[in-house]
Amino acid sequence: MTTAFRIAILLAAAAALTPAAHAQSYDMALSVLTSRFKSSDKNGDGKLSLQEAKDGGMSRVVANFTTIDTDKDGYVTFAQLKAELEARYK
Numbered sequence: 001m002t003t004a005f006r007i008a009i010l011l012a013a014a015a016a017l018t019p020a021a022h023a024q025s026y027d028m029a030l031s032v033l034t035s036r037f038k039s040s041d042k043n044g045d046g047k048l049s050l051q052e053a054k055d056g057g058m059s060r061v062v063a064n065f066t067t068i069d070t071d072k073d074g075y076v077t078f079a080q081l082k083a084e085l086e087a088r089y090k
């Protein structure tokens with residue numbers, strides 16, 4: 001392995017850890033979450049039942065449903081999902 005190649009790897013690793021890259025991956029995750037939430041919310045009431053999350057293939061939401069559903073009403077809202085996403089990224 002050449003020195004130049006090693007430096008390139010170190011720079012790439014450092015870039016991946018910068019706040020900008022971090023924010024970008026959060027923004028991407030949020031945009032994916034937004035579109036998946038919309039497509040999974042079949043009855044359009046602005047919240048997901050466990051069944052809607054399952055049908056929508058949102059396996060992370062299904063696995064963590066009761067944790068994300070912080071008010072324990074049996075549904076996860078977009079705000080609850082966003083809060084959970086922020087807790088993971090920030």
Ligand SMILES: [Ca+2]
Pocket residue numbers: 041042043044045046047048049052
């Ligand atoms: Ca719904």
